[in-house]
Amino acid sequence: MKNLGKQSQSKKQRYYPLRRPDNPYSVDLIPVSEEIYQELNLSINRIRKQEQRAGRCFCPKHLFWKCAADCDVCPYHKKGEFLSLDVEVADEDKDMSTLIDLIADESDLSEELEEKAFKEAVQAAVQSLSPRDWEITRLFMDGLSERAIASKIDCPRKTVNYRKSVIFKTLLEKLSDWF
Structure with a gap:
C-alpha cells in the first residue's frame, strides 16, 4: 500500500x-x-x-x-528603461561604448580609498596625543632639531628626545594595522 x-x-x-x-x-x-x-x-x-x-x-x-x-x-x-553596465550607449561624440568602460580602473579607486583611510587613521592617532606631545610632533614635522624644540617648549633636550621616542612608539601601536 x-x-x-x-x-x-x-x-x-x-x-x-x-x-x-x-x-x-x-x-x-x-x-x-x-x-x-x-x-x-x-x-x-x-x-x-x-x-x-x-x-x-x-x-x-x-x-x-x-x-x-x-x-x-x-x-x-x-x-521602463534600465541601464546595464554591459549595454552599449552612445557618448557625446556618438561613439558606442559600455558603461563598464567608462568606470575608473578598480585599482586606482582602491588605492585612493586606502590612502584616504590611512590619512584618517594617522589623523586620529595624532589627535589622541596630549597637547604637549602634539606640539613636539608639530615642531618635529616642521624640521626643527631636538635642541630647537627644547628651547621652544622650555624643557631639557633629553626630555624632548624621550617624548619623541614615546610618541613614535604610541603612533606605531595605533597604526599597527597599516605596517
Missing part, C-alpha cells in the same frame, strides 16, 4: 505556465516532463529573483505558479 503512494507521487504531472499575450492575467498550463519542469523552474526562479532584486518584479507570492519569466507580457513587471 505504501509503495502505491510513492509511485503516484513520482508520476505526478508537472505543468509549465504559458502567459497569454492578449490577456496577461491568464495562463495556459502546458504539461511537461519532470526533467523539463525542474530545468525550467530553476531558470524561471533565477530570472524572477533577479528582477525582484532589481526592483522590477512585483508579482505576489501566491501567484508565483503563474510566472513563466516572460516579463514583457507580465502585468506585475515594471516597464
